[in-house]
Amino acid sequence: IGQSIHYKESVDSTQKIAHRLAYDDAPEGTVVIAEEQLLGRGRMDRAWHSPKYSGIWMSIILRPNLPIPKAPQLTLLTAVAVVQAIEEITSLSPQIKWPNDILMNGKKVTGILTELQAEADRIISIIIGIGINVNQKREEYPDELKDIATSLSIESGEQINRSVLIRGIFNRLEHLYEIYLENGFYPIKLLWESYAISIGKTITARTLNHTIRGKALGITEDGVLQIEDEEGKIHSVYSADIDLQ
Ligand code: BTN
Known part of the structure; x- marks a missing residue:
């Protein structure tokens, strides 16, 4: 390089x-x-x-x-x-x-x-x-x-x-x-x-269509962010803006 x-x-x-x-x-x-x-x-x-x-x-x-x-x-x-x-x-x-x-x-x-x-x-x-x-x-x-x-x-x-x-x-x-x-x-x-800062913390992810709030669990093998919401549902986020609160 x-x-x-x-x-x-x-x-x-x-x-x-x-x-x-x-x-x-x-x-x-x-x-x-x-x-x-x-x-x-x-x-x-x-x-x-x-x-x-x-x-x-x-x-x-x-x-x-x-x-x-x-x-x-x-x-x-x-x-x-x-x-x-x-x-x-x-x-x-x-x-x-x-x-x-x-x-x-x-x-x-x-x-x-x-x-x-x-x-x-x-x-x-x-x-x-x-x-x-x-x-x-x-x-x-x-x-x-x-x-x-x-x-x-x-x-x-x-x-x-x-x-x-x-x-x-x-x-x-x-x-x-x-x-x-x-x-x-x-x-x-x-x-x-x-x-990474956000892992294990509660974050808000804003995607084009919706907002997901929950705990950032980590990333998958493909680099996709996993967020667990308050009901325990796990969301895969491909692209979003993250607020650390
Ligand atoms: C971002 O955080 O939104 C990404 C910013 C990337 C900026 C770099 S500077 C060099 C290269 N040329 C550009 O026009 N953008 C990237």
């Missing part, structure tokens, strides 16, 4: 560029990194604030030979890799909020967006977009983000070397990806659960 890096000063979205490269047969492990994104995208079509020089905005192309339903596992795997790399080079111990938010003190430091190119039911390429708030200062955040987002620098009180963190993520990701391809998702699931 990171053998081929497309480094750009300013782009609309690294995700969009990576899609095009993947479509043009870019090899597995190709990475697109930009200093700034003018149209950074988050999950559920939200905008992703990507100011110049202060974050890590990158998209990684993987080509696992897997059926489509396995894709969420790679999102969870990426979250573990990013948490481990952050732990390795800062004094921080971030946690993961299902499926893929990385939080410090309840505020978001990293978001992960995975998208697929597929044929029939197989994955041809998976584009993993990673956005990390690294060196932003508190006063630089727009008002609407101040309460929900933070940066590694705000949390640790240190300036963080982005190149070192990027290298750390490549190493961790490559290592976990090898474990995953050899041994399956189980070892990754255990790691993921050890970093």
Whole structure:
């Protein structure tokens, strides 16, 4: 991972560029990194604030030979890799909020967006977009983000070397990806659960159509969140926003 890096000063979205490269047969492990994104995208079509020089905005192309339903596992795997790399080079111990938010003190430091190119039911390429708030200062955040987002620098009180963190993520990701391809998702699931905030707690999951409140039991082999409601009924949640209360 990171053998081929497309480094750009300013782009609309690294995700969009990576899609095009993947479509043009870019090899597995190709990475697109930009200093700034003018149209950074988050999950559920939200905008992703990507100011110049202060974050890590990158998209990684993987080509696992897997059926489509396995894709969420790679999102969870990426979250573990990013948490481990952050732990390795800062004094921080971030946690993961299902499926893929990385939080410090309840505020978001990293978001992960995975998208697929597929044929029939197989994955041809998976584009993993990673956005990390690294060196932003508190006063630089727009008002609407101040309460929900933070940066590694705000949390640790240190300036963080982005190149070192990027290298750390490549190493961790490559290592976990090898474990995953050899041994399956189980070892990754255990790691993921050890970093997860919500497991065992009462949460509210808002999906497109309804809201489920109950205890988060854990994730299945496929990365699906299981919630037990007050009547003891177990719900499988594939995609939702989670409130930790
Ligand atoms: C989320 O939490 O909603 C996911 C955010 C993903 C942001 C990253 S930044 C690099 C890549 N390019 C994008 O436009 N989005 C992802």
